[in-house]
Amino acid sequence: MSSSVKIKTLTIDERQVGAREDQTILEVARENGIRIPTLCYLKGLSPYGGCRMCIVEIAGSPKLLPSCMTTVEEGMVVSTQTERIKKYRRSLLELYFSERNHVCSVCATNGYCELQSMAQEVEMTHVHFPYMYPHLEVDATHERFVLDHNRCISCTRCVRVCEEVEGAHTLDIKDRGIDVRIITDLDQPWGESETCTQCGKCVHVCPTGALIERGKSVGEMSKRKQLLPYLTKMREAQK
Amino acid sequence: MKKKLTLATLWLDGCSGCHMSLVDVDERLIDVAGIYDIVFSPLVDVKEFPEKVDVTLLEGAISTDEDVEMVKRVRKSTKTLIAFGDCAVTANVPSMRNHFKLEDVFKRGYLETTPGNSIIPDEKLPKLLEKAYPVHHFVHVDVFLHGCPPSADNIFYTLVEIAEGRTPELSKRARFG
Amino acid sequence: MTPEDFKKIGETHRKKRDGFDYTINVCTAAACVSLQSDKVKDELTRQVKEQDKKDVCRISGTGCLGLCASGPLVTINNDQALYGGVKPEDAAEIVKNIDKKPVKRLQIPADMPFFARQTKIALEHCGKTDPEVIGDYLALEGYEALYNCLTTMEPVEVIDIMVKSGLRGRGGGGYPVGLKWSTVHKAVGAKKFVICNADEGDPGAFMDRSMLESDPHSIIEGMAIAGYAVGASHGYVYIRGEYPLAIKRLKAAIRQAERQGFLGKNICETPFSFDVEIRLGAGAFVCGEETALIASIEGRRGTPRPRPPYPAQYGIWGHPTLINNVETFANISPIVRKGADYYASIGTERSKGTKVFALAGSINNTGLIEVPMGITLREIVYDIGGGILGGKKFKAVQTGGPSGGCIPEEYLDMKVDYESLAQVGSIMGSGGMIVMDETSCMVDVAKYFMDFCQSESCGKCAPCRVGTAQMYNLLNLISQGKATMHDMELLEELCDVVRNTSLCGLGQTAANPVLSTIRFFRDEYLAHINDKKCLAGVCVIEHKEEPVL
Known part of the structure; x- marks a missing residue:
C-alpha cells in the first residue's frame, strides 16, 4: 500500500471501522466479520451490481445502494440489516425463485447451492409471487459440462470469469429483460464452441446448478470455492 | 394432562416421502401420540375428512380438480394448516410438467413411455389442472414446513411448537431440497 | 474565421434570400415528410418555374412548424400565410396566389392559440430556417x-x-x-x-x-x-x-x-x-x-x-x-x-425557462410545442391543443412516458413544472405528453407501459428483470377480469420492491404508470377485479366460469 492512500472511518451496523479510501462497503464489512448477502459478487471478478442482494442503507441517502460497488466515505453510517432491507432481500430472492424452474430436490448442486442457502439466510420459507415456469433448454452438448438455463440466475459470474480470468470469452449474454440467456460463442451449442478451453472455471464459480460437470447426479455437484481465490493469489505472487 | 389436539395428514400430488419422514420421527412418535390424536391420514383408516381439525399436515402439490376441492375443504376444517414439504410449498417435482402443454404431458405419460398402449384414460380420473400449484396458490397456509422431505427433527419440532401454542420458526432450520 | 467573416456569410445568405419577394417554406421534418411534403416541395418548385416566378419566389425546406396534426405545412415568408394539409395538387394555386390574397381553403390562422400561447427558445429556428443550409443558421x-x-x-x-x-x-x-x-x-x-x-x-x-x-x-x-x-x-x-x-x-x-x-x-x-x-x-x-x-x-x-x-x-x-x-x-x-x-425571467421559481412537449394522443392539435414553465395543463390541452378529439371527455394526461404517470382532470389547473408534476406522481420527463379521453382504460394504459418496460428492461438486475415481467402478468390478469384482490396487493407490493431495489432509472421508475393509475383511477382497477367490467370498454373480459380460482 502506498503512503498516499487515505484511510477513512465509517460506521457499519453501529460498529466503527477503518477502511482504505478505495475500498467498497462490502469489502470493509467482510474484513470486519459483518456478513452482507451477495449472489453476483465474487472476490477476484469485476463487480457487477446486478443481484441487488447486497443493498444497504446509508444515512442521508434515500436510495438503497449496492455495497459491492459503493466506495466508503468518511463518516458514512451504513446499516446492512434493517427490517426494510431484510424484507426487500426476501422479496428479491422470491423473484429469483419465481423466475425460472429452481427445483432444489432434483438438482445436482442440492446442498451446495448458494441460491438455496440464501433462502435460509434471508429467511424465505416460500415464494408468494406467482411462479413463471418458463420453458428453458438444457445445453448438454459439451463433453464435460452442462449448462441448464432452468437454474440460471443471470449473475454473469461465469461470463466474467471466462473473460477476465481465463481470457477465453466463450460465455456471454444475449437478449434482454426476462429473455436474457447465457450463451456460448455466437449462441452456438457449447459442444461446438471453438473458443472454450474446457477449463471449467465457469462451473466452479456458478452459484447454482446452472453449470455443472457432466454426469453429476442429484446432490453430487459441489463447487470448488477455493479455485478463484487460489488463482488470484498465484497470479499476484507471479507479478 | 392437557387436552389432546387433533391431527390430520393428507397426501395429494407428492411421493409420500414427507409421510415417510413423519414416520422417521421414530420413538418420538410416542410423544406425538401423547399430544395429538391422528383423526385422518393415509396411515389410519378414516374415509371422510373431519369437520374440525386442529392441525393438518398437507403433503403434495395441487394438481387436479379433486385436489382443489380437497384443499378448500381442508382449509375450512383446519385451524392450523401446514404446507408439508417442498411439493406443498413450491409444487416442486410435480411442477416440472408446468412448462409443457397438458396434451404433451398425457402423450408422454400414457403413450410414449408405454409401448403398445394407445389410450389416454379420461374417465373416472380427476381432471388434471393446466399446471401443478403450491398449496398457498389456493388457500391460506399457516406454516410452511419445507424440505424434500422435511427432516424428522423439523417435523417433530413443528408439531411440538404448535401444540405448545408457539409459532414454529422454520426459516433458518429448514432448507428447500 | 472572425465573427465578421461568418456574419458576412450570413449576410450574403440573407441578401440572397431577401433578393426574393417571396419565400415558400415547406416543412421537411419527419411528420410532414411522412405526409408527402417532399412531393409538395417538388411540385411547388415546378410550379414556380412553370408560372415564371423564379425571380420573385424561392422554395425552401424548413424544420418543424409544430402543428403536425395539420401537415404538410407550408408558410409564405414565414408569417405572411400558413397553409395546412397541402397536397401536391395545391401547389399551382399557392404559387398563382403568391402575390395576391392567401388561398383561403388551405389557410390556418397564424394567430390561433396553438401558436400565440407558445414561447420559442429551444425551437426558435424551427420552421424558420432550412436545416440543411448552414447559411440560414448563420443568418439568424x-x-x-x-x-x-x-x-x-x-x-x-x-x-x-x-x-x-x-x-x-x-x-x-x-x-x-x-x-x-x-x-x-x-x-x-x-x-x-x-x-x-x-x-x-x-x-x-x-x-x-x-x-x-x-x-x-x-x-x-x-x-x-x-x-x-x-x-x-x-x-x-x-x-x-x-x-x-x-x-x-x-x-x-x-x-x-x-x-x-x-x-x-x-x-x-x-x-x-x-x-x-x-x-x-x-x-x-x-x-x-x-x-x-x-x-x-x-x-x-x-x-x-x-x-x-x-x-x-x-x-x-x-x-x-x-x-x-x-x-x-x-x-x-x-x-x-x-x-x-x-x-x-420565464417560468416558475424553481423551474426556469421553457419546455418542449410532443403533444400526442386524443387531442386536436397534435404536434411539437414549446411553452413557458408554469403554464397550466388546461392551457396546454384546451388552448394550445385545441381540446379533445371529437369533443370527447378528457380523462388524463400522461407525461414522462414509461417513467411518468397519468394526471387526472382534477389537476388540470396545476402548473407544469418539475416539482408539481412530481407531487402528483408523475415526472416532467423528456417532454412526451399523451392526452387520453374517456375511451381509454387506465388499467390498459398501465399494462401498455409495463409491457414496454418489461421488454425494454436490460435484464441485468433481478427486480427490474423479473419484477416488471411479474407486474405485467398481473396487469394482464386484471385486464382480463381474472384477478383477485390478492393480485392487486401483489401488484402494489411489487411496485414498491422494483422501485426501491432496481439498479437504474428504468426499473426505479417502471412502477410509476401503475402507481399513478392506481392512485387516481382505483375504481377502474376494482371494476375489472370485482365486477369483471372494463368501464371504458377497452379490455376484453370473457364471462365464463373459471375452472379454478
Whole structure:
C-alpha cells in the first residue's frame, strides 16, 4: 500500500471501522466479520451490481445502494440489516425463485447451492409471487459440462470469469429483460464452441446448478470455492 | 394432562416421502401420540375428512380438480394448516410438467413411455389442472414446513411448537431440497 | 474565421434570400415528410418555374412548424400565410396566389392559440430556417454565441451564465445544468467528453427528433459551448438508428460546421478545439440511461452500472463526461445570446425557462410545442391543443412516458413544472405528453407501459428483470377480469420492491404508470377485479366460469 492512500472511518451496523479510501462497503464489512448477502459478487471478478442482494442503507441517502460497488466515505453510517432491507432481500430472492424452474430436490448442486442457502439466510420459507415456469433448454452438448438455463440466475459470474480470468470469452449474454440467456460463442451449442478451453472455471464459480460437470447426479455437484481465490493469489505472487 | 389436539395428514400430488419422514420421527412418535390424536391420514383408516381439525399436515402439490376441492375443504376444517414439504410449498417435482402443454404431458405419460398402449384414460380420473400449484396458490397456509422431505427433527419440532401454542420458526432450520 | 467573416456569410445568405419577394417554406421534418411534403416541395418548385416566378419566389425546406396534426405545412415568408394539409395538387394555386390574397381553403390562422400561447427558445429556428443550409443558421445569429464564449469569456463565466439561467436538464431528471457543467469542469482528467443524448425512447415522444431534423446546428453549437465550458475537446451524439432523417441532417450539419471552422481545430482562431462524432444506437430504451449509453458508445453491451461514480467523474472510458440531452443543448446558444436573466425571467421559481412537449394522443392539435414553465395543463390541452378529439371527455394526461404517470382532470389547473408534476406522481420527463379521453382504460394504459418496460428492461438486475415481467402478468390478469384482490396487493407490493431495489432509472421508475393509475383511477382497477367490467370498454373480459380460482 502506498503512503498516499487515505484511510477513512465509517460506521457499519453501529460498529466503527477503518477502511482504505478505495475500498467498497462490502469489502470493509467482510474484513470486519459483518456478513452482507451477495449472489453476483465474487472476490477476484469485476463487480457487477446486478443481484441487488447486497443493498444497504446509508444515512442521508434515500436510495438503497449496492455495497459491492459503493466506495466508503468518511463518516458514512451504513446499516446492512434493517427490517426494510431484510424484507426487500426476501422479496428479491422470491423473484429469483419465481423466475425460472429452481427445483432444489432434483438438482445436482442440492446442498451446495448458494441460491438455496440464501433462502435460509434471508429467511424465505416460500415464494408468494406467482411462479413463471418458463420453458428453458438444457445445453448438454459439451463433453464435460452442462449448462441448464432452468437454474440460471443471470449473475454473469461465469461470463466474467471466462473473460477476465481465463481470457477465453466463450460465455456471454444475449437478449434482454426476462429473455436474457447465457450463451456460448455466437449462441452456438457449447459442444461446438471453438473458443472454450474446457477449463471449467465457469462451473466452479456458478452459484447454482446452472453449470455443472457432466454426469453429476442429484446432490453430487459441489463447487470448488477455493479455485478463484487460489488463482488470484498465484497470479499476484507471479507479478 | 392437557387436552389432546387433533391431527390430520393428507397426501395429494407428492411421493409420500414427507409421510415417510413423519414416520422417521421414530420413538418420538410416542410423544406425538401423547399430544395429538391422528383423526385422518393415509396411515389410519378414516374415509371422510373431519369437520374440525386442529392441525393438518398437507403433503403434495395441487394438481387436479379433486385436489382443489380437497384443499378448500381442508382449509375450512383446519385451524392450523401446514404446507408439508417442498411439493406443498413450491409444487416442486410435480411442477416440472408446468412448462409443457397438458396434451404433451398425457402423450408422454400414457403413450410414449408405454409401448403398445394407445389410450389416454379420461374417465373416472380427476381432471388434471393446466399446471401443478403450491398449496398457498389456493388457500391460506399457516406454516410452511419445507424440505424434500422435511427432516424428522423439523417435523417433530413443528408439531411440538404448535401444540405448545408457539409459532414454529422454520426459516433458518429448514432448507428447500 | 472572425465573427465578421461568418456574419458576412450570413449576410450574403440573407441578401440572397431577401433578393426574393417571396419565400415558400415547406416543412421537411419527419411528420410532414411522412405526409408527402417532399412531393409538395417538388411540385411547388415546378410550379414556380412553370408560372415564371423564379425571380420573385424561392422554395425552401424548413424544420418543424409544430402543428403536425395539420401537415404538410407550408408558410409564405414565414408569417405572411400558413397553409395546412397541402397536397401536391395545391401547389399551382399557392404559387398563382403568391402575390395576391392567401388561398383561403388551405389557410390556418397564424394567430390561433396553438401558436400565440407558445414561447420559442429551444425551437426558435424551427420552421424558420432550412436545416440543411448552414447559411440560414448563420443568418439568424448562428454560432455567435459560441464565438462570444470563446473570445470574450472564461469557461467559468460560461458556466456562470448557465447557473444564473436556472436551466435544468431537459432529459427528464431536471438536474441543474450549471451545477453539472461545473462538476465536470472541476473534475480532474487529461481528457473530457461531451455527450448529447439523442436516444429518445419514450412512446409518443418526438422532441429530440424534431429538433435534430429542424435545427441541427443549434445542438452542435450548444455542444461546442459546453465543451469549452467543461474543458472537453470531443463530443458524441448518441442517436437512435430509427431516426434516419435526423441522422442525415446532423451529419450534414457537422460537415458544414467543420468546413466553416465551427468544429475541429482552433475554432474561430482560438486555442479551443472540439469535434463531434455520431454514434448510432440500436433503439434500446435503456441506452437512454447515461451509464448504459456510455457502455454502448464504448462498444459494450448497453447495460447500466450503479452510480456513483457519476459520469461527471467517471464517464466514457473512465474520463469525466458531460451528458445532456438534445433540448438542453438547444437552449444553450439562445441563453448565451439573450442572457441568463432573460431565460430566468420565464417560468416558475424553481423551474426556469421553457419546455418542449410532443403533444400526442386524443387531442386536436397534435404536434411539437414549446411553452413557458408554469403554464397550466388546461392551457396546454384546451388552448394550445385545441381540446379533445371529437369533443370527447378528457380523462388524463400522461407525461414522462414509461417513467411518468397519468394526471387526472382534477389537476388540470396545476402548473407544469418539475416539482408539481412530481407531487402528483408523475415526472416532467423528456417532454412526451399523451392526452387520453374517456375511451381509454387506465388499467390498459398501465399494462401498455409495463409491457414496454418489461421488454425494454436490460435484464441485468433481478427486480427490474423479473419484477416488471411479474407486474405485467398481473396487469394482464386484471385486464382480463381474472384477478383477485390478492393480485392487486401483489401488484402494489411489487411496485414498491422494483422501485426501491432496481439498479437504474428504468426499473426505479417502471412502477410509476401503475402507481399513478392506481392512485387516481382505483375504481377502474376494482371494476375489472370485482365486477369483471372494463368501464371504458377497452379490455376484453370473457364471462365464463373459471375452472379454478
